Amino acid sequence: MDINHRNVCGWICSVEVFTAAIDGWVYCDATGFVIWNQEPGLTKNMASETLTSSEYIRHHLQNLTFGQHHDGSWGLAHDAAEAADMGFWAINVDSMAMTLILGGLLMWFFRSVAKKVEAGVPSGAQNFAEWVIDFINDSVRGSFTAKNDVVAPLAFTIFLWVFLMNLMDLLPIDLVPEIAKFIGSNVFGMDPHAVFFKVVPSTDPNVTFGMAFGVFALVMYYTIKIKGVGGFMGELTLQPFESKNIVLKILFIPINFVLEFVSLIAKPISLSLRLFGNMYAGEMIFILIAIMFSAGAALAAFGGLLQVGWAIFHILIITLQAFIFMTLTIVYLDMAHNEH
Numbered sequence: 001m002d003i004n005h006r007n008v009c010g011w012i013c014s015v016e017v018f019t020a021a022i023d024g025w026v027y028c029d030a031t032g033f034v035i036w037n038q039e040p041g042l043t044k045n046m047a048s049e050t051l052t053s054s055e056y057i058r059h060h061l062q063n064l065t066f067g068q069h070h071d072g073s074w075g076l077a078h079d080a081a082e083a084a085d086m087g088f089w090a091i092n093v094d095s096m097a098m099t100l101i102l103g104g105l106l107m108w109f110f111r112s113v114a115k116k117v118e119a120g121v122p123s124g125a126q127n128f129a130e131w132v133i134d135f136i137n138d139s140v141r142g143s144f145t146a147k148n149d150v151v152a153p154l155a156f157t158i159f160l161w162v163f164l165m166n167l168m169d170l171l172p173i174d175l176v177p178e179i180a181k182f183i184g185s186n187v188f189g190m191d192p193h194a195v196f197f198k199v200v201p202s203t204d205p206n207v208t209f210g211m212a213f214g215v216f217a218l219v220m221y222y223t224i225k226i227k228g229v230g231g232f233m234g235e236l237t238l239q240p241f242e243s244k245n246i247v248l249k250i251l252f253i254p255i256n257f258v259l260e261f262v263s264l265i266a267k268p269i270s271l272s273l274r275l276f277g278n279m280y281a282g283e284m285i286f287i288l289i290a291i292m293f294s295a296g297a298a299l300a301a302f303g304g305l306l307q308v309g310w311a312i313f314h315i316l317i318i319t320l321q322a323f324i325f326m327t328l329t330i331v332y333l334d335m336a337h338n339e340h
Helices: 015-023 053-060 078-087 093-115 124-143 153-172 175-186 205-237 247-294 297-337
Strands: 007-011 026-028 032-036 042-045 047-051 063-067 075-076
Touching: 007 042, 026 153, 053 247, 063 078, 093 124, 093 153, 093 205, 124 153, 124 297, 153 205, 153 247, 153 297, 205 247
Parallel strands: none
Antiparallel strands: 007 032, 026 032, 042 047, 063 075
C-alpha cells in the first residue's frame, strides 16, 4: 500500500475520526495526539529515514546533552554514544531546562496568589494554595518532632517540584519532542535527527540523584551541627552492637561502622533510585503503548484502552512518588535532629 508521508498535528475528537485515522495508519501517541501518517509495520518516518520501534524508543529515552567533544570543542551530542563520551561534566539540557521552567512556574504561581490574598471569600487559586500548605504542614507535624523552620518550606518545595516534574509524564509522548525538533531544525539549524528532548526530568537519574544528594547534604549538616562530630562518629561506630566490655566494644567498632555507613549511604541512593525507577518505567510503558497504534486497527483500539487506564493509574504514581520523596526527606531530617 503506497501512503504519502506527512506531518499531522491535531486532536482526535470523535469515534469516526479515530476509525478513519486507524484506517489511514495515523500514528497516535499515548494520549491520543496525532503526530504523523506512516506505513504499516513502521514506527516513524523522519526526514525520509525510517526509525524502527527500537530506534524510536531509544530516541525518546535519549537526553539532549551538551558537553565537550573529543576535539576539544563544546556542543550538543548527536547520539547516545557521543553523549556518553562527554563524561561527567556533560549537561542534559532538556532536564535542566524543564526543571528550571517548572520551578519558575511554581514560584510564579504561589507568589501571584500571595500578592492577591484577601480576607473574606478566597479565590479558587487561594483555596488551592491554602489546601496544599495545610497538607504539607500536617505532614511535617506528623513526621518531624524537632523545631526547625527550614523543614516545612523544604517539604513544600520538594513535594510540588517533584510532582510537577512527574506530571510531565502525562503530556503527549511526541508533543514536546516534535516542538523541540521543529525549533532546533528551523531556528538553530540543527540536524533534526540529533534533536532529543526528554520532557520528564524525574526520568533522568542526574536530576533525582542531584535532589537526593542535596537532601543528604542537609541531613549531614544538621547531624553534625546538633550532635557534633563526636556524636556523629559515635552513631557510626557504637551501634547497633554494644558492650560494656572494652575489648568487645573495640571489636564492634569496625562492624558497626560498616553497617551504619552502608545504611547512611543507602539513604540518598534509595531516595533517588525509587523516584527514577518508577517514573522511568512509567514513561517506557507510555512509549510502548504509543507504538501499538502503528500495528493495526485491533492493537490500536486495545492501545487506546491501555493508554486511558495507564494514564489514570499513573496519576496515583505521580502523586505517590512526590509524597514519598517529601516524607522520607522529613524523616531523614528528623533522625538528624534526634539522639539515638
